[in-house]
Amino acid sequence: MPRARIVGVIALAAQLLWLAHEQLGSSRYFCWSPLHEHVWYRVEAQVGGKPLSDDQIAARYGRRGAFYHRSARGFWELNAAQHVLDSVTWRERTLPPEQRATVSVLYRINDRGARTWTYTP
Amino acid sequence: MDLYAVASGYAPRRAFELEHAELPRFAVLCAKLLAVLWLATGQVVYFRSAFVPFPGAFAFDAPRAAPLIVLAQLVAVLTIVCSRFVRTGCAMLAAIIVVLAALDQPLFSNNRWFCALVLGMLALGDDGRLARFQVALVYAAAAVDKLLSADWRSGWFLQGFTTNLCGTGALGSFDGAPRTPLPATCWLAQQLVTSNLAAQLCSLLVIATELAIAAGYLKPTRLVIPIVIGFHGVLLLVTGSTFGIFFYACIACSVLVLDQRPRT
Numbered sequence: 001m002p003r004a005r006i007v008g009v010i011a012l013a014a015q016l017l018w019l020a021h022e023q024l025g026s027s028r029y030f031c032w033s034p035l036h037e038h039v040w041y042r043v044e045a046q047v048g049g050k051p052l053s054d055d056q057i058a059a060r061y062g063r064r065g066a067f068y069h070r071s072a073r074g075f076w077e078l079n080a081a082q083h084v085l086d087s088v089t090w091r092e093r094t095l096p097p098e099q100r101a102t103v104s105v106l107y108r109i110n111d112r113g114a115r116t117w118t119y120t121p
Numbered sequence: 122m123d124l125y126a127v128a129s130g131y132a133p134r135r136a137f138e139l140e141h142a143e144l145p146r147f148a149v150l151c152a153k154l155l156a157v158l159w160l161a162t163g164q165v166v167y168f169r170s171a172f173v174p175f176p177g178a179f180a181f182d183a184p185r186a187a188p189l190i191v192l193a194q195l196v197a198v199l200t201i202v203c204s205r206f207v208r209t210g211c212a213m214l215a216a217i218i219v220v221l222a223a224l225d226q227p228l229f230s231n232n233r234w235f236c237a238l239v240l241g242m243l244a245l246g247d248d249g250r251l252a253r254f255q256v257a258l259v260y261a262a263a264a265v266d267k268l269l270s271a272d273w274r275s276g277w278f279l280q281g282f283t284t285n286l287c288g289t290g291a292l293g294s295f296d297g298a299p300r301t302p303l304p305a306t307c308w309l310a311q312q313l314v315t316s317n318l319a320a321q322l323c324s325l326l327v328i329a330t331e332l333a334i335a336a337g338y339l340k341p342t343r344l345v346i347p348i349v350i351g352f353h354g355v356l357l358l359v360t361g362s363t364f365g366i367f368f369y370a371c372i373a374c375s376v377l378v379l380d381q382r383p384r385t
Contacts, residue, residue: 004251030229033262033348034232036267087173091177094173100183
């Protein structure tokens with residue numbers, strides 16, 4: 001069998017394994033699941049007791065592609081909710097301790113009941 | 122390395138040539154379409170200077186890297202479109218997309234990752250078969266993910282999705298500015314909300330179509346092309362969004378089911 005084909009088959013098999021792995025959890029990275037779920041969320045963040053505005057929050061976590069509903073102060077996007085929570089956690093834990101925020105995310109997956117998730121530095 | 126030989130491999134007239142020593146004509150066409158679409162849809166500048174790589178252990182700013190990243194993508198696109206080193210160009214562009222995807226979690230998107238893997242498989246050659254299998258895997262995985270979701274099976278997802286879409290405007294308004302919703306979106310939302318059966322049937326139709334397309338790529342049939350165009354066309358009509366490069370890339374990849382016999 002040509003070497004290129006072997007590499008390709010291994011790449012396809014690795015994806016299959018990864019697909020199975022992601023189905024066991026709540027994230028859907030690199031696993032071909034467009035429109036897996038839609039999520040409404042509102043993020044409240046404070047740094048040193050000072051609240052961040054929604055614009056600052058959008059810039060801080062960089063979730064491009066989220067629709068912003070100004071009156072509801074909420075974001076809507078078509079990715080797994082876990083991706084939003086990961087964006088917050090990963091961004092915060094890479095900042096110096098004095099710049100980290102206390103974050104609270106109120107979210108609803110597929111218009112189901114509201115859940116709250118918090119990040120504390 | 123003989124730089125003259127490399128440079129002479131590039132020529133504008135090659136943009137219209139599909140003959141290749143190791144790839145069938147339609148695999149070359151697919152690669153060229155993806156490269157041009159990557160440029161035309163502005164994907165070359167879709168990255169940030171503040172990177173938060175997987176798995177989120179560290180972050181870094183690289184504002185000066187932007188010109189280099191753009192230049193590298195332009196060279197890769199040029200190599201695919203206007204040179205005889207099509208596979209090398211595919212490998213370059215795929216590698217750049219993979220690195221950019223891995224370097225910034227907030228910007229992760231299925232549509233860019235799709236392009237990376239199809240280009241990667243085209244770079245490996247094998248008469249374009251690996252690229253076809255890759256596309257089949259994408260559609261099959263999308264269908265299985267939906268089948269495993271209770272909200273998809275019951276039609277609840279589509280009811281909520283179309284209702285939200287009708288309330289917020291087309292997905293094209295995802296720059297944050299509300300727009301007037303598309304009539305097709307609100308009409309569909311109304312039908313699905315008033316009838317659970319219609320929502321369930323619509324969900325099953327989506328899943329069945331994705332499975333049929335996957336099968337059509339595994340065992341190539343030309344019927345895939347109209348089904349792909351119809352499926353993604355309806356998605357565009359209902360959502361008003363091309364989902365980044367996804368709409369174009371999926372249609373471009375459908376040429377892979379055409380004659381895959383290598384040149385003799």
